[in-house]
Amino acid sequence: MTLDLASTEDAESRLAALTVLSRQVRDLIDAVVLTDVPEGELTAVTAELAALTERLGAVRRDSPRSFEFGPDGLPRNLSNAVTGAANPHALPLVVQVTPERTVRAELGFRPVHEGPPATVHGGVSAMILDQLLGQAVAAAGFPGMTGTLSLRYRRPVPYGEPLVATAEHTRSQGRKSWAEGRIALPDGTVLVEAEGLFIAPSWWSGKGPVPEPEGGAGGAR
């Protein structure tokens, strides 16, 4: 089999454009959350956005891009809700694997993540830690789906400040693996800590039926 380098380059170039678009939409979301322009301007912008939404939807996939291998041979998920560079919903988080196979990411929450005033929503912190712990068990060689996730919110998480998230695999037993992680200030002060159980599903080893998502393939719209 020969690799079609030209079309690979085309696909990567299109993906780079999708990443830039996602960044622009993130800026748009931030602008929407903080805007104070008059109502007439809101209405005018809404009409322009409706037209842009129609243009983007002209050619549409059934589901987002999933896990794939990039040109560097490493797995990536550009649509992931936390790490996906091509998903405007994602921060996006850049997760580094340390030589000890723990994981680390620098975080910068924004006003769009607010729950209580001036504080990041607890569910957003949980989502970040779910991802980090999941990547920690995967980095240790035990990938799995989240079974349980337990959090302790020690201090309010601020947005607009640099923060650090870390996680590590702690143990495994059969198909079950556990990990711990935390979101902290750069000086190490822990704000939220988490423990999670990740399970390698029975259907990964062909020992159980693959469950259908609610609403069938592609999920509910």
Ligand SMILES: CCCCCCCC/C=C\CCCCCCCC(=O)SCCNC(=O)CCNC(=O)[C@H](O)C(C)(C)COP(=O)(O)OP(=O)(O)OC[C@H]1O[C@@H](n2cnc3c(N)ncnc32)[C@H](O)[C@@H]1OP(=O)(O)O
């Ligand atoms: C995502 C992985 C992709 C892999 C690709 C590799 C590259 C890696 C790169 C990058 C990593 C990416 C990182 C992503 C991070 C994000 C993770 C998420 O957000 S995952 C979405 C949220 N979680 C779900 O949607 C699960 C939904 N639930 C299920 O699918 C099943 O219930 C599952 C898999 C959890 C268990 O199903 P069964 O059929 O395999 O398990 P049974 O055989 O029933 O049980 C096995 C044992 O586990 C216990 N168990 C089962 N479910 C449990 C639960 N929820 N809590 C505690 N124990 C549970 C049972 O009691 C049993 O224990 P006993 O062996 O008897 O001791």
